[in-house]
Amino acid sequence: MNTKSPVPSVPVPSASAFLPGDPSISKEGIPLLDIKDLKVSFPDENGTVKPIYRVDLTVKANETLGLIGESGSGKSILGLSILRLLPGDAEVGGKILFKGQDLLSMPSTELRKIRGREIGMVFQNPAASLDPIFTVGGQLSEATRVHFAFDKNAVKARVLGLLDRVSIKDPALRFGQYPHELSGGMKQRVMIATGIASEPSLIIADEPTRGLDVTVKRRIISLMQKISRDTAMLLVTHDLEVAEQLCDRVAVMYAGEIVEIAGCEEFFKAPLHPFSEGLLNSLPSRGMHAIPGTSPSLIDLPSGCRFYPRCRYSMDICRTRHPELVPVDNAVDGAVNGDMNAFFDAGRLVRCFLYA
Numbered sequence: 001m002n003t004k005s006p007v008p009s010v011p012v013p014s015a016s017a018f019l020p021g022d023p024s025i026s027k028e029g030i031p032l033l034d035i036k037d038l039k040v041s042f043p044d045e046n047g048t049v050k051p052i053y054r055v056d057l058t059v060k061a062n063e064t065l066g067l068i069g070e071s072g073s074g075k076s077i078l079g080l081s082i083l084r085l086l087p088g089d090a091e092v093g094g095k096i097l098f099k100g101q102d103l104l105s106m107p108s109t110e111l112r113k114i115r116g117r118e119i120g121m122v123f124q125n126p127a128a129s130l131d132p133i134f135t136v137g138g139q140l141s142e143a144t145r146v147h148f149a150f151d152k153n154a155v156k157a158r159v160l161g162l163l164d165r166v167s168i169k170d171p172a173l174r175f176g177q178y179p180h181e182l183s184g185g186m187k188q189r190v191m192i193a194t195g196i197a198s199e200p201s202l203i204i205a206d207e208p209t210r211g212l213d214v215t216v217k218r219r220i221i222s223l224m225q226k227i228s229r230d231t232a233m234l235l236v237t238h239d240l241e242v243a244e245q246l247c248d249r250v251a252v253m254y255a256g257e258i259v260e261i262a263g264c265e266e267f268f269k270a271p272l273h274p275f276s277e278g279l280l281n282s283l284p285s286r287g288m289h290a291i292p293g294t295s296p297s298l299i300d301l302p303s304g305c306r307f308y309p310r311c312r313y314s315m316d317i318c319r320t321r322h323p324e325l326v327p328v329d330n331a332v333d334g335a336v337n338g339d340m341n342a343f344f345d346a347g348r349l350v351r352c353f354l355y356a
């Protein structure tokens, strides 16, 4: 079934509004998502928890950017902060520009038009996110009605199309069923259908394969691959296998900071930051060598490199000085030679004194 057949009543600003030659830049010269100097903190009885510290990140139109790292490094907080979905006590600083507009400072009424409409969310844990007292069709119809003023029959046709698009067999049967009647994999497909219901130009997916068995995980990866052909995606995952199969670029988080940004292929071939190297070495296919130690407390962060106590390459400078996220040499060379496109294409950034 063609999900695009019913015509939305509101014009959809789509990713195709962005120039094909340079997918990061729109016709107006604006990146799709541009996170600038993002800081998030929470007051705590023991001090201030700082899960995000000075994060700069860009998602280009039509690309899939993977946000990877250990559990507790701030990935979900970053994803939630984009749509201002953090708890009320969170203090958020910086800018999050979506098509040039700052999501953090715009009025809530404006943000509501973007949330779920131009930016779709696929949350982790579908069992908790789907409402047990509403049918699958009811929940998806609601998500569809909120964004498009279709009549009842058109909404149903659109929802059946969505279920078909996420490869749920027998959509008419599933339409009338409740979440508990669905398998884990099917629930996750319904969550994905909710995320894409409005044909957003950006999807934020947080651990979309967590808790799924290997076979179901493979199917969800293949579904996400299909969806990512039309939509930009910020994929939050601790699962490197998922990132490798889905992403165009990866950004590695460690203790609230980005420590490396690289093209996916070059990253998996040759990670540069020592933490990235440790992450890859902990994969079963690479010997399962766990990184010794634990990440620092987000209340009492060290003044030097945050990875210092766990790093096998640490030097004296790393203990006292905090490294910046800087382009690695080959990218800088490209820029110095006047080829700014080479600089952006290479776009490899590392926060480590080994490369500074």
Ligand SMILES: Nc1ncnc2c1ncn2[C@@H]1O[C@H](COP(=O)(O)OP(=O)(O)O)[C@@H](O)[C@H]1O
Pocket: 042, 044, 049, 051, 069, 070, 071, 072, 073, 074, 075, 076, 077, 078, 087, 298
């Ligand atoms: N509401 C909150 N108050 C205080 N700390 C929080 C809150 N929510 C999350 N954190 C802390 O922020 C850190 C990052 O969390 P999160 O983004 O969920 O990590 P992950 O990378 O696993 O997604 C964790 O250490 C977590 O304990």
Ligand code: SF4
Pocket: 273, 274, 275, 305, 306, 307, 308, 309, 311, 312, 313, 314, 315, 318, 323, 351, 352, 353, 354
């Ligand atoms: S800055 Fe130093 S301690 Fe930090 S990752 Fe690089 S080498 Fe290791």
Ligand SMILES: [Mg+2]
Pocket: 075, 076, 077, 207
């Ligand atoms: Mg998380």
